[in-house]
Amino acid sequence: MSGTPKISKAEADAASRVAADRFRLAADEDGLVDVAIATMPSPVGELLVAVTRRGLAAIAFDDDSRDELVERLADELSPRVVEAARPTDETRRELEEYFAGSRERFELRLDRRLMHPFAKQVLAATARVPFGEVTTYGTIATRIGHPSAARAVGAALGSNPIPIVVPCHRVIGAGGKLTGYAGGLHRKEYLLELEGAMAPRLGTEPWTSTS
Amino acid sequence: MRTRLPPFESVLEDTRGTVYRYLVAAVGREHADDVFQETYLAALRAYPRCTEAARLDRWVLRIASRKAIDHHRRTARAPIPVADPPEPAAVTVEDAGEAVAAVAELPQRQRDAVTYRHVLGLSVAETAELMECSPETVRANAYQGLKSLKGKIA
Numbered sequence: 557m558s559g560t561p562k563i564s565k566a567e568a569d570a571a572s573r574v575a576a577d578r579f580r581l582a583a584d585e586d587g588l589v590d591v592a593i594a595t596m597p598s599p600v601g602e603l604l605v606a607v608t609r610r611g612l613a614a615i616a617f618d619d620d621s622r623d624e625l626v627e628r629l630a631d632e633l634s635p636r637v638v639e640a641a642r643p644t645d646e647t648r649r650e651l652e653e654y655f656a657g658s659r660e661r662f663e664l665r666l667d668r669r670l671m672h673p674f675a676k677q678v679l680a681a682t683a684r685v686p687f688g689e690v691t692t693y694g695t696i697a698t699r700i701g702h703p704s705a706a707r708a709v710g711a712a713l714g715s716n717p718i719p720i721v722v723p724c725h726r727v728i729g730a731g732g733k734l735t736g737y738a739g740g741l742h743r744k745e746y747l748l749e750l751e752g753a754m755a756p757r758l759g760t761e762p763w764t765s766t767s
Numbered sequence: 768m769r770t771r772l773p774p775f776e777s778v779l780e781d782t783r784g785t786v787y788r789y790l791v792a793a794v795g796r797e798h799a800d801d802v803f804q805e806t807y808l809a810a811l812r813a814y815p816r817c818t819e820a821a822r823l824d825r826w827v828l829r830i831a832s833r834k835a836i837d838h839h840r841r842t843a844r845a846p847i848p849v850a851d852p853p854e855p856a857a858v859t860v861e862d863a864g865e866a867v868a869a870v871a872e873l874p875q876r877q878r879d880a881v882t883y884r885h886v887l888g889l890s891v892a893e894t895a896e897l898m899e900c901s902p903e904t905v906r907a908n909a910y911q912g913l914k915s916l917k918g919k920i921a
Contacts, residue, residue, distance in 0.1 A: 562792065563787075563788060563796070565784060568787045568791070569783075569784045574800075575783070575787060575800050575803045576779055576780075579808065582808060583807070583811055589811075626777070627774060629774065635773070635815055636811060636815065637776050638775055
């Protein structure tokens, strides 16, 4: 068929898929990508990471609404959102090390523009809870000077755009209950076990199904 | 109010097939990939200032058509690598139908009208919007284009 002006939709789809990948590489090389997105496998399911020139802006779990997140990135940061692996190399490497047990602290630069002002305060306090330790909503509330705002703290943690790296999983209920996690309690439990902050329960496995 | 633009990644995914088909018709299969790159790099560069959020497919196709024209200007200046230069390459058409070269050699508006209408299968109204002209102009250009294609092929 080569030499004729028409190609079938299926052929065009296949050829343009390859061409689009080539374009993504060139776009990154030309510095045209404002928000680079990439996915990576992890013991808590595939993760989507979003990185800007300022740093890591977002991480999403595979059952989060990714389309919604990517639209939010376009809306609030820049519409130049493109799949590009290279800008996310550092993030993916540190996350891999964390899951392999060889990293306790992340050294990534963060882009906090997706955090609302109150959440920014809450998450800054949360970022100081060390690996392997937990704290309570009330303690964080007190630490940011709003001792009665435990519930608002919970909501702010639930809006954390950068879970795992900003360790909102280390904040639990006063009675020692895990209470809640935007990524699902099973993930919170897994992360705390990984960090040795919680005794492993028999039969607890990295999951593949939903909670 | 600021226009809400979707992530460029979804524009790319939604339009790449159509743009590729258009480019195969406009510049030929062997150049489609390169002009595809030029098209989307230009689109990404201009994207934050794009005011056509509602018609992004048309917006990208218009850029593709400008890049196809640039391509023809470049190659028109360069010697054309055909065996018998005086004889238009379009005459050596296979029975499959219109050759890329034949479409590519049409005047720009005829080429666009033929490509949008008969290669991409857009309606007259859609083509008119894309070419920024009246439906009558689309019909006239598509008719003239097809007529001279038939002349070349016959």
